[in-house]
Amino acid sequence: MAKLLSYEENDTWIHRLSGITKLMFFLMWCALSAMTYDTRVLLVMILISLIAFAVSKTKWQQVGSVFKVIMAFMILNLAAIFVMSPEQGCAIYGTRKVLFHIAGNYDMTRDQLFYMFNVMIKYFTVIPAVFIFLVTTNPSELAASMNRVGIPYTIAYSLSIALRYIPDVQGDFHRIRNAQEARGIEMSAKAKLFERIRRTASIIFPLLFSSMERIDVVSNAMELRGFGKYKKRTWYAMKPLRRADYLVLAGTLIFVICALLVTYADGSRFWAYWL
Amino acid sequence: MDPIIEFKDFSFRYRAQQEASLHDINLKIYPGEKILIAGPSGSGKSTLAHCINGLIPCSFTGETAGTLTVAGLTPEKAGVFGMSKRVGTVLQDTDGQFIGLTVAEDIAFALENDKVPQDEMFRRVDRAAEMVQMKDHLDRSPAELSGGQKQRVSLGGVLVDDVDILLFDEPLANLDPAAGKRTIALIDDIARTEKVTVIIIEHRIEDVLYRDVDRIVVVNNGRIAADLKPDDLLSTDILSAEGMREPLYVTAIKHAGAAINPADHPQHIEQMNVAPYREAVRNWYELTPAPASRPQSEVLLEADQVSFGYTSRHQVLQDVSFRIRKGEMVSVVGQNGAGKSTLAALICGFYSPSSGKILLEGEDIAPLSIKERGEKIGLVMQSPNQMISKPMIYEEVSLGLTVRGVPEDEIRERVERTLRICGLYTMRNWPVSALSFGQKKRVSIASILVMNPEILILDEPTAGQDYRHYTEIMEFLRDLNRRIGLTIMMITHDMHLMLEYTDRALVLSDGHLIADDTPAAILTNEDVTDRASLKKTSLYDLAVACDIGDAAAFASRFISYERRLRDEEKNAAEETGKAENLQKEVR
Numbered sequence: 001m002a003k004l005l006s007y008e009e010n011d012t013w014i015h016r017l018s019g020i021t022k023l024m025f026f027l028m029w030c031a032l033s034a035m036t037y038d039t040r041v042l043l044v045m046i047l048i049s050l051i052a053f054a055v056s057k058t059k060w061q062q063v064g065s066v067f068k069v070i071m072a073f074m075i076l077n078l079a080a081i082f083v084m085s086p087e088q089g090c091a092i093y094g095t096r097k098v099l100f101h102i103a104g105n106y107d108m109t110r111d112q113l114f115y116m117f118n119v120m121i122k123y124f125t126v127i128p129a130v131f132i133f134l135v136t137t138n139p140s141e142l143a144a145s146m147n148r149v150g151i152p153y154t155i156a157y158s159l160s161i162a163l164r165y166i167p168d169v170q171g172d173f174h175r176i177r178n179a180q181e182a183r184g185i186e187m188s189a190k191a192k193l194f195e196r197i198r199r200t201a202s203i204i205f206p207l208l209f210s211s212m213e214r215i216d217v218v219s220n221a222m223e224l225r226g227f228g229k230y231k232k233r234t235w236y237a238m239k240p241l242r243r244a245d246y247l248v249l250a251g252t253l254i255f256v257i258c259a260l261l262v263t264y265a266d267g268s269r270f271w272a273y274w275l
Numbered sequence: 276m277d278p279i280i281e282f283k284d285f286s287f288r289y290r291a292q293q294e295a296s297l298h299d300i301n302l303k304i305y306p307g308e309k310i311l312i313a314g315p316s317g318s319g320k321s322t323l324a325h326c327i328n329g330l331i332p333c334s335f336t337g338e339t340a341g342t343l344t345v346a347g348l349t350p351e352k353a354g355v356f357g358m359s360k361r362v363g364t365v366l367q368d369t370d371g372q373f374i375g376l377t378v379a380e381d382i383a384f385a386l387e388n389d390k391v392p393q394d395e396m397f398r399r400v401d402r403a404a405e406m407v408q409m410k411d412h413l414d415r416s417p418a419e420l421s422g423g424q425k426q427r428v429s430l431g432g433v434l435v436d437d438v439d440i441l442l443f444d445e446p447l448a449n450l451d452p453a454a455g456k457r458t459i460a461l462i463d464d465i466a467r468t469e470k471v472t473v474i475i476i477e478h479r480i481e482d483v484l485y486r487d488v489d490r491i492v493v494v495n496n497g498r499i500a501a502d503l504k505p506d507d508l509l510s511t512d513i514l515s516a517e518g519m520r521e522p523l524y525v526t527a528i529k530h531a532g533a534a535i536n537p538a539d540h541p542q543h544i545e546q547m548n549v550a551p552y553r554e555a556v557r558n559w560y561e562l563t564p565a566p567a568s569r570p571q572s573e574v575l576l577e578a579d580q581v582s583f584g585y586t587s588r589h590q591v592l593q594d595v596s597f598r599i600r601k602g603e604m605v606s607v608v609g610q611n612g613a614g615k616s617t618l619a620a621l622i623c624g625f626y627s628p629s630s631g632k633i634l635l636e637g638e639d640i641a642p643l644s645i646k647e648r649g650e651k652i653g654l655v656m657q658s659p660n661q662m663i664s665k666p667m668i669y670e671e672v673s674l675g676l677t678v679r680g681v682p683e684d685e686i687r688e689r690v691e692r693t694l695r696i697c698g699l700y701t702m703r704n705w706p707v708s709a710l711s712f713g714q715k716k717r718v719s720i721a722s723i724l725v726m727n728p729e730i731l732i733l734d735e736p737t738a739g740q741d742y743r744h745y746t747e748i749m750e751f752l753r754d755l756n757r758r759i760g761l762t763i764m765m766i767t768h769d770m771h772l773m774l775e776y777t778d779r780a781l782v783l784s785d786g787h788l789i790a791d792d793t794p795a796a797i798l799t800n801e802d803v804t805d806r807a808s809l810k811k812t813s814l815y816d817l818a819v820a821c822d823i824g825d826a827a828a829f830a831s832r833f834i835s836y837e838r839r840l841r842d843e844e845k846n847a848a849e850e851t852g853k854a855e856n857l858q859k860e861v862r
Contacts, residue, residue, distance in 0.1 A: 210658060226356050
């Protein structure tokens with residue numbers, strides 16, 4: 001778990017980019033992917049994502065299990081779309097071509113199938129971007145980058161604090177769970193589900209109280225060293241923007257604009273090969 | 276020269292409290308001085324520190340009277356931020372105050388908040404890291420550092436700011452003895468080279484005196500009880516009268532019936548002129564009986580060549596074998612990462628040894644689950660807050676029995692008996708939140724004891740506590756040990772605990788058991804103390820200085836003599852208590 005989706009030190013040019021650049025890319029990429037249903041644009045985005053993913057030298061072990069979880073979620077998502085609104089595709093494209101009949105009101109139409117295919121490839125445009133962002137951005141830089149794109153530093157810093165103390169709280173959790181189990185509060189699969197949920201309280205409360213103790217110390221320590229004194233602060237770990245960063249940002253912006261122009265060229269963000 | 280800190284008829288009362296916490300404090304501290312502020316818990320020493328760094332009255336509100344000036348500022352007006360430029364505070368919790376994700380970021384934290392440009396920040400962080408000898412670890416995360424290193428980072432984090440005053444709140448509380456010694460040396464070096472005023476708040480007086488201090492200010496009941504040079508203070512009985520631990524060699528000389536003369540420099544045993552006391556100490560040694568050796572009872576817990584590693588390459592424990600007999604009180608010592616907690620985890624079944632066996636009453640416990648072991652082996656965690664999950668004392672103590680389906684009336688009987696043993700019976704219907712830290716600790720011990728375990732394992736039972744709470748908890752444990760014959764194993768890095776309260780110590784170093792002997796023998800053995808980052812007791816130095824050949828015997832006679840004194844005191848107190856109760860009843 002420790003190594004999963006966590007920052008891995010490496011020296012590719014993606015690693016060398018500033019966190020700000022990667023955050024901006026990630027945000028623009030997600031926005032574009034959410035807006036467009038243009039299959040051509042989506043396919044180009046997948047291609048770019050995959051190339052970037054390869055360049056970042058991210059290993060499959062780092063992201064594999066998370067990828068599987070996302071896949072499971074995607075399948076659930078697609079199944080839900082089909083069950084809830086089997087005619088969604090027809091409504092969107094304004095055409096209806098039945099491929100075969102399933103049962104009752106359910107027909108498998110070309111239009112629905114194509115719509116769901118688009119939903120699916122949207123996932124694949126975003127997934128590599130998420131992975132690259134998380135795996136190649138030094139956590140120290142994260143708060144600095146968020147602050148730089150306009151998020152107040154008190155909020156950005158709370159993320160940094162969370163990253164700092166998550167391992168400590170995890171350690172507490174394991175110790176507390178072990179000790180409570182020794183007292184006879186069974187957490188293993190042997191106990192019934194309801195009983196297990198009820199008994200989780202016996203871990204949660206001690207965890208909460210020991211975390212409160214910690215928060216007290218942390219907030220005093222932060223205040224004693226001047227946190228919150230001014231409206232702005234500087235960041236030790238911030239990477240300044242270099243030429244490569246400006247190039248990536250400009251490139252991304254141009255791509256997004258072009259993609260949106262292509263998408264909305266005919267007045268609708270839905271594109272189909274038969275229209 | 277004008278004082279850098281001056282309290283004038285200063286008093287303070289917390290808003291929520293009736294009584295003032297500080298009364299009529301008059302104290303002057305001059306630039307460049309190194310001051311130790313000592314006092315039992317609740318004495319007001321931390322309150323005094325909070326006044327200096329501005330947390331009082333800015334974060335903890337209350338009523339002040341009189342005046343206080345710190346580096347030309349009035350803390351009330353300058354606020355916590357204003358004071359932080361002049362006063363650097365290092366807290367006792369080495370983990371909690373480490374805010375940054377890496378060493379460099381943590382040191383830079385104050386600069387970041389001050390909007391210092393990045394290139395200047397790099398320069399100043401480098402310089403501060405160099406001062407605290409952490410320059411080679413700038414990219415490390417806190418998880419990769421030892422407690423002593425984390426503390427040095429915190430010190431670096433306040434040194435980046437060219438402060439005039441360094442304030443240390445119990446700097447030794449979370450460190451092993453060797454790391455504590457290094458911290459005291461580092462503080463001293465920085466005080467000299469940077470010409471800052473240093474204030475150390477600590478009750479481990481002997482450990483702080485490893486390096487010279489200019490004055491010791493003793494605080495008790497919110498007043499200054501003494502403000503003396505160390506040599507003068509150690510020649511009086513003020514420390515023991517105010518409920519604090521004197522350096523052991525000083526106590527030993529006093530037990531021998533000699534009065535200490537300040538001119539003999541009792542501040543450090545190494546430099547002290549021991550000659551005038553030699554006769555008395557030797558006589559006392561001859562006359563004091565050696566402690567009676569315990570009859571050997573049967574073996575309760577046995578580790579047979581136990582090895583364990585989280586990965587096959589890195590072994591945390593290697594071939595550890597020992598036996599613990601019924602009714603023993605044993606300490607497990609060694610530096611952080613030596614394998615102490617892992618050993619406890621193996622005994623409780625949280626992990627299984629990669630080879631070797633653990634036997635309880637002669638039977639291999641490998642097939643037993645964590646829960647089954649929990650009925651025989653009780654584990655008490657470091658902080659009671661890590662264990663308590665019920666709002667009421669009765670519910671908390673009965674929890675272990677309830678989940679095991681013990682009948683209601685048996686639960687009641689067992690819980691009430693346990694609460695009586697633990698001195699909590701009168702509070703049985705209280706909410707846990709109404710208890711003090713020491714009482715909560717007792718609740719967490721009671722909630723384990725109620726299951727009638729054969730052996731109690733305590734993880735750092737006294738960590739982060741002052742001498743009075745420490746004594747309260749340890750006396751309670753010793754009482755349990757003697758009255759109900761409970762076997763107790765304690766994981767600790769506290770040398771006093773090991774020496775004063777346990778009969779035997781297991782010393783771990785890098786996963787190996789390097790010694791299994793009486794604490795007196797271990798703490799007078801230079802080889803073992805060095806390898807395990809322990810600290811040789813000053814009784815050893817005193818014995819050597821007095822030409823007593825067997826330093827270990829000297830140390831163990833001292834300890835048994837002290838125990839006897841304490842027991843006599845306690846019995847006397849109980850007798851008077853009983854007499855008073857009797858009188859009340861008669862009336």
